[in-house]
Amino acid sequence: MSDKFFGFLCIKYFDPTMIFELIPLNMADADVIINNVKELLTKAFNATVKILKLAKVPSDFKNVYRDQYNAALLLRWIRNLRTEDGTIVLGIADVDAYVDGLNFVFGIASDVDNAALVFLPRLRFLADADKFMDRIKKEVVHEVGHVFGLKHCNNVLCVMYFSNSIYDTDRKNFKFCSRCYSNLIKQGYYVNSSYVINDNI
Ligand SMILES: [Zn+2]
Numbered sequence: 001m002s003d004k005f006f007g008f009l010c011i012k013y014f015d016p017t018m019i020f021e022l023i024p025l026n027m028a029d030a031d032v033i034i035n036n037v038k039e040l041l042t043k044a045f046n047a048t049v050k051i052l053k054l055a056k057v058p059s060d061f062k063n064v065y066r067d068q069y070n071a072a073l074l075l076r077w078i079r080n081l082r083t084e085d086g087t088i089v090l091g092i093a094d095v096d097a098y099v100d101g102l103n104f105v106f107g108i109a110s111d112v113d114n115a116a117l118v119f120l121p122r123l124r125f126l127a128d129a130d131k132f133m134d135r136i137k138k139e140v141v142h143e144v145g146h147v148f149g150l151k152h153c154n155n156v157l158c159v160m161y162f163s164n165s166i167y168d169t170d171r172k173n174f175k176f177c178s179r180c181y182s183n184l185i186k187q188g189y190y191v192n193s194s195y196v197i198n199d200n201i
């Protein structure tokens with residue numbers, strides 16, 4: 001492959017508008033996690049990542065009877081924290097959250113609002129630092145997949161598989177199956193090959 005051809009591929013897939021605004025929420029020690037997520041988004045999606053300052057989620061969104069935050073309301077709130085138009089807002093929140101009909105959620109996303117949230121407390125279950133980070137990575141890629149329009153996938157190893165419990169998260173990969181990957185590519189998204197399962201479907 002000539003350099004010229006390779007250059008063309010880079011230009012074709014590089015989307016200068018792919019900017020994430022990463023917001024740590026209610027986190028005690030945000031630096032390590034936020035820097036890891038930044039690195040992940042940069043590598044996986046060729047994105048530019050802007051880290052916003054630590055914020056606190058409004059206590060109004062807490063359901064006192066459940067002692068959990070309403071994820072849908074948080075998502076509506078966080079989309080307004082973006083500092084420039086056209087960015088993707090991603091909140092990493094150290095609060096437990098739910099949506100109606102589910103006991104809890106690991107994350108939530110909207111492709112219409114270009115916004116997503118990942119909730120940390122349930123990802124800590126019986127995890128050392130490495131496992132915790134691994135789970136965060138999977139949930140971040142999963143929610144970004146939703147922002148890019150992907151639905152849940154029935155391949156248990158694909159990152160887009162719905163995690164009903166932490167065991168589903170542990171079993172699945174942080175990578176997209178080839179079907180989800182080709183769906184993203186068709187839409188013009190860049191995904192680094194190290195975030196794709198080599199399953200040759
Ligand atoms: Zn999902």
Ligand SMILES: [Zn+2]
Nearest residue numbers: 153158177180
């Ligand atoms: Zn898939």
